[in-house]
Amino acid sequence: MRSRDAAGGLVVRFGVALLDAYLEFLAVRSRPNTVVAVAYDLKVFFTVVGKAPGRVVAADVLAFVTAQYAGGPAQRLQVAGEVGSGVSARTVRRRLSSVSGLFAFLQARGDVEANPVPRGLPTRRERQRPRQGVPLVRVPRTLPRILQPVQVDALLAALRTHRDRAMVLGGLRRCEVLGLRLEDLQVAARRVFIADGKGGHQRQIPVSGRFFASVAAYLDAERPPGIATDRLFVVLKGPRRGRPLSAAGLDQILDSARQRAGLSKVTCHQLRHTCLTRLREAGMALEAVQAQAGRACIESTRIYLHLADDWLASQYRRAAEAIDAQLFSGKPLPRNGFDVIEGGR
Numbered sequence: 001m002r003s004r005d006a007a008g009g010l011v012v013r014f015g016v017a018l019l020d021a022y023l024e025f026l027a028v029r030s031r032p033n034t035v036v037a038v039a040y041d042l043k044v045f046f047t048v049v050g051k052a053p054g055r056v057v058a059a060d061v062l063a064f065v066t067a068q069y070a071g072g073p074a075q076r077l078q079v080a081g082e083v084g085s086g087v088s089a090r091t092v093r094r095r096l097s098s099v100s101g102l103f104a105f106l107q108a109r110g111d112v113e114a115n116p117v118p119r120g121l122p123t124r125r126e127r128q129r130p131r132q133g134v135p136l137v138r139v140p141r142t143l144p145r146i147l148q149p150v151q152v153d154a155l156l157a158a159l160r161t162h163r164d165r166a167m168v169l170g171g172l173r174r175c176e177v178l179g180l181r182l183e184d185l186q187v188a189a190r191r192v193f194i195a196d197g198k199g200g201h202q203r204q205i206p207v208s209g210r211f212f213a214s215v216a217a218y219l220d221a222e223r224p225p226g227i228a229t230d231r232l233f234v235v236l237k238g239p240r241r242g243r244p245l246s247a248a249g250l251d252q253i254l255d256s257a258r259q260r261a262g263l264s265k266v267t268c269h270q271l272r273h274t275c276l277t278r279l280r281e282a283g284m285a286l287e288a289v290q291a292q293a294g295r296a297c298i299e300s301t302r303i304y305l306h307l308a309d310d311w312l313a314s315q316y317r318r319a320a321e322a323i324d325a326q327l328f329s330g331k332p333l334p335r336n337g338f339d340v341i342e343g344g345r
Contacts, residue, residue: 175247178233181230
């Protein structure tokens with residue numbers, strides 16, 4: 001299913017003309033990891049449905065959703081009829097998005113008449129609000145888990161090289177860490193240039209002096225001399241020595257350090273959330289956190305308000321102290337004295 005082209009790029013093929021045409025279209029506008037993920041989602045869908053793309057109807061999509069929730073976690077393809085806990089709601093939603101993207105492409109080309117993936121289920125208010133149905137998959141909003149300072153210290157102590165510590169200290173996405181080039185470092189300004197962030201967006205961000213100190217030690221004592229790549233982080237040992245570090249290699253480094261530190265789970269994404277949360281707790285404005293994180297929407301950055309416990313506690317204490325001051329000063333409160341609290345419901 002996967003192969004490399006003449007230029008070394010990743011090529012994903014099904015051997016089905018319509019699916020391969022979509023993956024080729026996706027490959028020119030998305031990251032290789034995205035193409036691989038979408039290809040796997042489509043493999044899951046058509047394995048469960050068992051029909052050619054042109055024969056899929058909305059009933060098949062709804063049956064697929066049911067099968068995903070009912071399938072066992074050990075069988076990753078979740079065929080209908082299996083008994084188990086199924087996959088998460090986020091996984092089901094992502095797979096539906098991949099399937100919907102495929103059929104939107106086929107509809108635009110004229111290969112199918114309509115997209116069989118429903119946008120939602122109708123409700124009793126369909127006549128008044130025709131576009132506000134019930135979503136096929138309800139995904140609860142859960143807060144990501146972050147590491148406590150003592151856990152971060154334990155992880156840093158468990159990392160064995162300056163290279164590994166530098167990769168952890170940047171607070172970057174995994175793809176951004178692996179994509180850093182030597183020319184992206186702006187040492188004097190203590191900044192790094194992200195040439196290819198999420199969605200292809202570029203940005204310049206400040207990074208801590210600890211990051212640059214670790215990078216300097218890595219370049220001075222660990223990075224093999226005379227190698228061809230301009231990527232900052234490379235493999236230090238073995239047959240791939242001097243070649244750019246891969247995503248699997250970075251994951252393995254973190255997993256090994258996690259085990260030595262006695263931690264249950266550590267990922268690049270978790271470290272990123274931890275770094276941004278600490279910045280918010282230290283008083284960094286939400287807009288600045290958004291720019292640092294490279295997020296397109298301020299709403300998606302508000303999650304750090306909830307992760308930063310001190311912010312919510314300080315806001316509550318300030319409001320409670322204002323209420324108490326009015327009570328003890330003898331000044332009348334608005335209406336029954338509880339409007340401030342009731343208004344927040």
